[in-house]
Amino acid sequence: xxxxxxxxxxxxxxxxxxxxxxxxxxxxxxxxxxxxxxxxxxxxxxxxxxxxxxxxxxxxxxxxxxxxxxxxxxxxxxxxxxxxxxxxxxxxxxxxxxxxxxxxxxxxxxxxxxxxxxxxxxxxxxxxxxxxxxxxxxxxxxxxxxxxxxxxxxxxxxxxxxxxxxxxxxxxxxxxxxxxxxxxxxxxxxxxxxxxxxxxxxxxxxxxxxxxxxxxxxxxxxxxxxxxxxxxxxxxxxxxxxxxxxxxxxxxxxxxxxxxxxxxxxxxxxxxxxxxxxxxxxxx
Amino acid sequence: xxxxxxxxxxxxxxxxxxxxxxxxxxxxxxxxxxxxxxxxxxxxxxxxxxxxxxxxxxxxxxxxxxxxxxxxxxxxxxxxxxxxxxxxxxxxxxxxxxxxxxxxxxxxxxxxxxxxxxxxxxxxxxxxxxxxxxxxxxxxxxxxxxxxxxxxxxxxxxxxxxxxxxxxxxxxxxxxxxxxxxxxxxxxxxxxxxxxxxxxxxxxxxxxxxxxxxxxxxxxxxxxxxxxxxxxxxxxxxxxxxxxxxxxxxxxxxxxxxxxxxxxxxxxxxxxxxxx
Numbered sequence: 001x002x003x004x005x006x007x008x009x010x011x012x013x014x015x016x017x018x019x020x021x022x023x024x025x026x027x028x029x030x031x032x033x034x035x036x037x038x039x040x041x042x043x044x045x046x047x048x049x050x051x052x053x054x055x056x057x058x059x060x061x062x063x064x065x066x067x068x069x070x071x072x073x074x075x076x077x078x079x080x081x082x083x084x085x086x087x088x089x090x091x092x093x094x095x096x097x098x099x100x101x102x103x104x105x106x107x108x109x110x111x112x113x114x115x116x117x118x119x120x121x122x123x124x125x126x127x128x129x130x131x132x133x134x135x136x137x138x139x140x141x142x143x144x145x146x147x148x149x150x151x152x153x154x155x156x157x158x159x160x161x162x163x164x165x166x167x168x169x170x171x172x173x174x175x176x177x178x179x180x181x182x183x184x185x186x187x188x189x190x191x192x193x194x195x196x197x198x199x200x201x202x203x204x205x206x207x208x209x210x211x212x213x214x215x216x217x218x219x220x221x222x223x224x225x226x227x228x229x230x231x232x233x234x235x236x237x238x239x240x241x242x243x244x245x246x247x248x249x250x251x252x253x254x255x256x257x258x259x260x261x262x263x264x265x266x267x268x269x270x271x272x273x274x275x276x277x278x279x280x281x282x283x284x
Numbered sequence: 285x286x287x288x289x290x291x292x293x294x295x296x297x298x299x300x301x302x303x304x305x306x307x308x309x310x311x312x313x314x315x316x317x318x319x320x321x322x323x324x325x326x327x328x329x330x331x332x333x334x335x336x337x338x339x340x341x342x343x344x345x346x347x348x349x350x351x352x353x354x355x356x357x358x359x360x361x362x363x364x365x366x367x368x369x370x371x372x373x374x375x376x377x378x379x380x381x382x383x384x385x386x387x388x389x390x391x392x393x394x395x396x397x398x399x400x401x402x403x404x405x406x407x408x409x410x411x412x413x414x415x416x417x418x419x420x421x422x423x424x425x426x427x428x429x430x431x432x433x434x435x436x437x438x439x440x441x442x443x444x445x446x447x448x449x450x451x452x453x454x455x456x457x458x459x460x461x462x463x464x465x466x467x468x469x470x471x472x473x474x475x476x477x478x479x480x481x482x483x484x485x486x487x488x489x490x491x492x493x494x495x496x497x498x499x500x501x502x503x504x505x506x507x508x509x510x511x512x513x514x515x516x517x518x519x520x521x522x523x524x525x526x527x528x529x530x531x532x533x534x535x536x537x538x539x540x541x542x543x544x545x546x547x548x549x550x551x552x553x554x555x556x557x558x559x560x
Contacts, residue, residue, distance in 0.1 A: 014378070015458075015462045015465050015466070016377050016378075016458060016461055016462065016465060016471075016474070017465070017470075017471035017474075018373055018374075018377075018471045018475075019374060019377075019378050021370070022369075022370040022371070022373040022374040023374045023378075023380075025366070025367065025370040025371075026367065026370050026371040026374050026375075026386070026390075027386075029363075029367045029370075029371075029442070030371075030386075030389055030390055030442070033435065033438050033439050033442055034389065034390070034392055034393060034439060034442060035389065036408060037401065037404035037405050037407070037408045037439065038392065038404055040404055040405075040407040040408035040413060040414045041400070041403060041404045041407055043407075043414065044407045083313060083317070086306065086309060086310055086313070087310055087314070089306065090306050090307055090310040091310075093303075094303050094306070094307055096307050098311070100554065102310065102311065102314055103554075104550045104551070104553065104554045105314055105318050105319065105550070107549065107550055107553055108318050108322065108546060108547075108550060109318070110493075110496075111493070111496045111545070111546035111547075111549035111550060112322075112500070112542070112543060112546040113496075113499065113500025113501075113502060113520050113539075113542045113546070114500065114502050114503075114520075115500070115502045115520035115521075115523045115524055115539070116325065116500070116520070116523065116539040116542050116543055116546075117321070119325075119523055119527055119535055119536065119539050120321040120322075120324055120325050120539070121321060122527075123324065123328060123532065123536070124320070124321060124324050129324075130320065130324060131320075155317065155321070158317070158318070187299065187302075209395075212395050215397070216395075216396060216397025216398070216399070216400070217397070218397060218398060218399045218502065218503035218506075219398075219502035219503055219520065222524070223524070223527065236397050236399040236400070236503070237399075239399060239400075239403060240399055240402075240403075240506070240507060243403065243406060243507065248406075248407065248410075248412060251403055251406075252403065252407060255399070255400045255403045255404075258396070258397055258399075258400055259396055259400055262395045262396045262397070262400075263392075263395070263396075265395060266388070266391065266392070266394075266395040267388075270388065
C-alpha cells in the first residue's frame with residue numbers, strides 16, 4: 001500500500017508547494033504503519049471462512065467475553081455520560097475557585113498510561129486499599145468482578161464526554177435562553193427544551209467515543225478483572241490468550257469483530273460530529 | 285457565583301442552591317475519581333520511604349525497562365511529528381479527491397483497541413504471517429524485538445500530532461503562506477518562517493501527548509514484545525510483571541515515574557491554553 005502521490009485532480013492554480021512530497025510521506029506512512037497490518041488481519045479473516053468464523057464467535061467462552069465487554073462498557077458509558085455532562089456544565093456555566101485545576105484534571109485519564117490506572121484502581125479497591133477497606137465491610141466487591149471491569153473502562157474514557165460537550169456549551173448563544181425566560185419558561189424546561197437539544201449531538205459524539213474506547217480498553221482492565229474465563233474475561237484479552245495458544249484463527253476472528261464494531265462507531269461519531277458542528281456554528 | 289459567560293440581562297440567573305450543589309458534586313466526584321487514584325500512586329510508591337523507592341527504580345530490570353521505553357519514545361515521536369506536519373500540510377493546504385477517506389484512515393488507530401493493532405502486526409510479521417516466511421528467509425527480526433515495539437507504538441500514536449496541528453492550520457488559512465511564496469520564498473522557507481511559528485504550540489502539545497501515549501502504550505506492545513525480562517519489556521509491561529510477581533511497591537515505584545509524565549502533560553496543556 002505504499003502508494004505514490006496520486007494524480008488526483010488538484011486545483012489548477014496551486015500557489016503553495018510541497019503537495020507531492022507531503023502527500024507521498026503521508027500515504028507511505030499510513031500505508032506501512034496502519035493499512036498494511038489491518039489488511040493482514042482482514043485477509044486472515046477471509047482465510048478462516050464464514051462457517052469457522054461463526055463457530056469461533058458463538059463458542060460459549062467467546063460469547064461470554066463479548067457479552068461482558070458490551071455490558072461493562074455500557075455501564076462505564078452511562079456513568080461517563082452523566083459525569084461528563086455535569087463536568088461540562090459546571091466548568092462552562094459557573095465560576096469558582098479551583099475551576100482551572102478541575103478543568104486540567106479532566107485530561108489526566110488520557111495522559112496516564114492505562115497500566116498505571118489499572119494498577120492504582122486495583123490496589124485502591126483491594127481489601128487493604130483506601131476504597132476497598134470502606135467497601136468490603138459493606139459486602140461490595142469491585143476487584144475481580146464486572147464492577148471492576150466497568151470501573152477501569154470508565155476511568156480511561158472520562159475525558160470524551162466532557163471535551164465534546166464543553167465547546168458547544170461555551171458557544172451556545174444566550175439569546176435562546178433569554179427568549180425562553182421572556183416567554184415564562186421554567187428553569188428545568190429551558191434546560192430540557194433549549195439547551196439539551198443544542199448539545200445533544202455533541203453529547204452523543206462523546207458517548208459514542210467513550211463507548212468505543214471502553215470496548216477496546218485492555219491495559220487498565222487486565223489488572224482489575226482477575227481475568228476468569230466465562231466471568232471476568234474481556235474480549236480483547238480472550239483474543240490475546242488465543243494468540244498465546246497459537247490459535248491465530250481464534251484471535252483474528254475476535255479481533256475482526258472488535259474492529260468491525262470500532263469502525264461502525266467511528267463512522268457514527270463522524271456523522272454525529274457533522275451535526276454537532278452545525279449547532280456549534282449557530283452561536284456567537 | 286456569577287455565570288461565566290455573562291449573558292444578557294434577561295438570561296436566567298443561576299439558582300444559588302442548584303449552582304452550589306452542582307459544583308460540590310463535580311468537585312467531590314472528581315476528587316474521588318481522579319485525585320485520590322493519583323495521590324494513591326505516590327502514596328504507595330513512597331510508603332516505605334525514599335530509599336526503598338530508589339532501590340525499586342534502580343532494580344536492573346526496571347532500569348532497563350525505563351531505558352527501553354525512552355528509546356521507543358525517542359524513535360517514535362520525531363517520526364510522528366514529521367508525519368503529523370506532512371499530513372497536516374497536505375490536508376489543510378490542498379483539496380483533493382479522497383481527502384475525507386484519508387482522514388478517516390488516519391483516525392483508525394484512535395478508535396481501535398491497541399490489542400487489535402498488536403494482533404494485526406503479528407498476523408503481518410509473525411512466523412505464520414503474510415511476510416513471515418520472507419522475513420525468516422532474510423533473517424530479519426521484527427516481532428519480539430525493538431522494531432516491532434516501535435512500529436506498534438507508531439501505529440497507536442500516529443494521529444496525535446496531526447490532530448492538534450490540523451485544526452489550527454485549517455483555521456488559520458494559507459494567506460500568509462501564499463504571500464510569502466509570492467514574495468519569492470522557497471517552500472522550506474515558508475514552512476520555517478511562517479507556518480512553524482504559527483503552529484508551534486499545537487505542535488509542542490501534540491508532541492507531548494504523543495510522548496505520553498508512546499511511553500504508556502501497553503496492549504499493542506504486550507502482543508508484539510514477548511515481554512522478555514530485561515530485553516523487550518517496556519515500562520508499562522514491567523509494571524504488570526512486578527504486579528504479577530506481587531512486588532506491589534516496585535510496581536508503584538515504576539508507575540509513579542509514568543504518572544509524573546501525565547502530570548507534565550496536564551500542566552503544559554493549561555499553559556498552552558493560557559497562551560491562546
